[in-house]
Amino acid sequence: MSSTARLSPWRVTLAVIIVLATAVAGVLGVRMYEARAAQEPASHWFAGYVDVTATPSYAFEEGSVDAEGHVSDVVLSFIVADEAGSCTPSWGTYYGLEEAGAELDLDRRIQRLREQGAGVVVSFGGAMNQELATVCESPEELAEAYLAVIERYDLDTIDLDIEGPALEDPESNALRAEAVALLQKKLAAAGKPLAVWLTLPVIPSGLTADGRDVVIGMLDSGADLAGVNLMTMNYGQARDSRSMFDASAASLHATHRQLGIMYEQAGIPLSSASLWGKLGATPMVGQNDVVDEVFTVDDAQRFNEFAVENGVGRMSMWSLNRDATCGPNYPDTSRVSDACSGVDQGELRFAEVLSQSYTGHAAEAASATTTPDPAAAAPAEDDPETSPYPIWTEEASYLEGTKIVWHRNVYEAKWWTRGELPDNPVLEAWDTPWELIGPVLPGETPLPVFTVEKGTYPAWKGSTSYDKGDRVLAEGTPYEAKWWTEGDSPDASQGDPDSSPWVPLTAEDVTEDAAEDSEDSEDSEDAEDAE
Template identity: 55%
Template sequence: MSIPGMRLSPLRVAVAVVALGGLGVGTAYGYDMWSDTQSTRSEKPWFAGYVDATATPTFEFESPADDSGREVILSFIVAATDDSCAPSWGTAYSLDEASVALDLDRRIARLKQKDGGVAVSFGGLNNSELSSVCTDPADLKAAYSAVLDRYDVTTVDLDIEGDDLADTRAGARRAQVMAELQAENRAAGNDIAVWLTLPTATFGLTEDGTTAVAQMLAAGVDISGVNAMTMDFGDSREKTQSMSDASISALEQTHRQLKALYSRAGISLTDATIWHKVGATPMIGQNDIQGEIFTLDDAVALNTFAVTHGLGRMSMWSMNRDQSCGPNYVDLTRVSDSCSGVDQGAVRFATMLSAGFDGRAVRAAGNVTTSEPVDPEKILDVPATSPYVIWSESSSYLQGTKIVWHRNVYEAKWWTRGDLPDSPVLAQWETPWTLIGPVLRGETPVVVPTLPEGTYSNWEGGVAYEKGTRVLFSGVPFQAKWWTQGDSPEAASSDPDASPWVPLKASEVASIAAGLAG
């Protein structure tokens, strides 16, 4: 696809091949995303840490140490072992039994007396999420409703992992029942938010994860967002990569995937709105994989990224673990339910991760997603304000070529022709383009590296050139890939494979120019 009137001369296109690798723009330009900058969110981002309701020793969530504990996500509701359609707390207690043995109902009421709130998480890794084993939709809806009604919950957290996530039939049931529950609650004037908590790697959601999101959208669920489990990265994380950097990579890719999923569902959302539909949940301290340790420094770095990018939610696993281990806990590489495995001193992960997340989950539950069509004028690419050539469907681009499309800069990962830079793909390997970032306010075309007259002979159409011969064309140096005569270097940009000429790299031009100056 191309925009009428936006075709450039072949020489201008050569800029993309010979241009310098970095942009010479300083902070004076400032950042201007041009489009996709405003979210329609109506509630501030919120923080709520997970609390393992059945772990011992019991975590007293009803007595929060500070504001970071005023809202919690109680986990996990799963199917009872003796009744697949009966909700239970970790298979250990029925709802009634938890009220007696854990005094859970009273403790929830006490937290609410203190202006706190609870969300409930269904699923987890170790047991069966209700949709996976309760196959009757009516019974499944009744099971979910029993939990929502009992605890007066407005935010549902669906923590889908392992076999539960791979079960697409269960995913379809879950999506359909959630759509019905949400529609019925909203029709009755009740708010209900549905979050999907899904495992991620540094490349984002797994294929099963994107399928789960797609099923929800196809069923008509207005999902509040996808909460990325930024933990246990395994082989996808480089050994020297910090946990915060790995988490940021996972979040960036989740954002890209979520935007593609909404696009495929026919819902247009701005980048800012998509970011508000992304949540992050690190596992503080020692993770389940040895060598993966989420430190206090990682918490600061992740929080900074999350606040800057406008993530809608921050959580952590878990509030039970937010303290240093005692002297009797010897093997810190073994994950504990009641301590982090790192020396925290008097500092709490919850305090660091919650900074800037001043909203409330209970209020955010009322947000409704609406399509936000982008004004075509806001994504119109203009040559005079584009650092690189504007992408054209008919042009070929070599590996490393940078282009501009919809006011973003992309770089070709391999030779490409006709592949839309912003095609809504779910996996990076599906596209030949890497998004570098937005066109910055005040940018102009990158200056084409040239050499002084006389450095090489000027190209002439009647002259035969041997392989390796260098010439100047309008001051731009080119080198012959094979014997040629009559083939203008100007065509090298529009058809780089067929052209016998290739422009010299910027580094080569700079080296030659320096030699001439010396």
């Protein structure tokens, strides 16, 4: 996500006239969303990004109202180092904080939005320009730069968008983590807790190694992360043949698993629901920077339903500036525009679709602290009577596609495996042969063992030798020999299918046998009739 364009003087003048003509009297009044937060329980929130310096200007101060009259928060972006590359915050290098107040009337516009019951989050970083941590010389200096922005706009939540060169810089990542920990400690002592979100690139297999290092560094520093917001966009070759929705859903599932491991390793085990609440998602609506990636309104609808169902804590989008169908004077919609989506949206807005059921505000969760979940620390005990599949054992071998239960979760083998823990805390999905399918559901019982009537096949006998393809019955279950065998019990194939000479038959196999027997019988009868 990036910010590149500067507003022209005549547009700034026009914006000032409009705001002055319509602004409600009084400045720096009571922040109405705080009163609302005190009356309602905290809930998940939506806030679209606004590129503050893009042309034409987006009037975020007018508010985005849904059918229920709810006004959503906004994420204003991006604060970076100034044009000289010093540790001085600026809006996209174009405006200092004072300049933005004078030339963009930014302070007044923020206050106007707040008077409608919505809140403002400020994002630091982005894809362009110099991220502050890459130029500040100490954690203390960086913390002061953050604080200048926080105090200027009276913020309780900030967003750190780490991508590009900043993401790959271990030194600046360490400095940033220490600065955030210092800042949170200072503000907490003053009774002004600060929520900090990390916004990071993602692919369907989860966070990249650099992204994970940023999260781990924050946790190691003692910083309390409100959550990790994923840029579900621009996947490139990692998307493979997936739709944009499927790639985005896979990204969240994978990061949910990674985040659980990182918090556990930091000594803060969290429940699955808590981890979903610490995840955010930011799709790039319409045409993405990758030409063949287009996030449609239908993708947005499905993604919203997925996020609501799983309890994703935050939903965003890049960007509100682009939430409109391109006009006829913009013929090449495969080229990304700052002012339109590149897809035919009809009468719909992406913000309306993505914000469904996200009626909370960032401020409502700003004072929350992350605490260990005792229930998450202790693995759940497995009960064969309430498990739909066999419980994993270290001695057994499992073929590709085999499903097992471990710690009340169902896993499926991605390839042959033996002795490898299904919930081994690996951060890369390809480091484990197991794929998590989901939890054991209430009321589940073992799947019934497939059996057939006595006499369908000969009963297995230990003293009999069998050739490849022979079929037998053992305790009512049908088996087929994979090679010559004598004395090997078919029951052993359940625990060691790889080395067992027997493979259990399915209902389809038996049905095919019955059909063949029927055809043979008919052929025999026809032959007798012919004689």
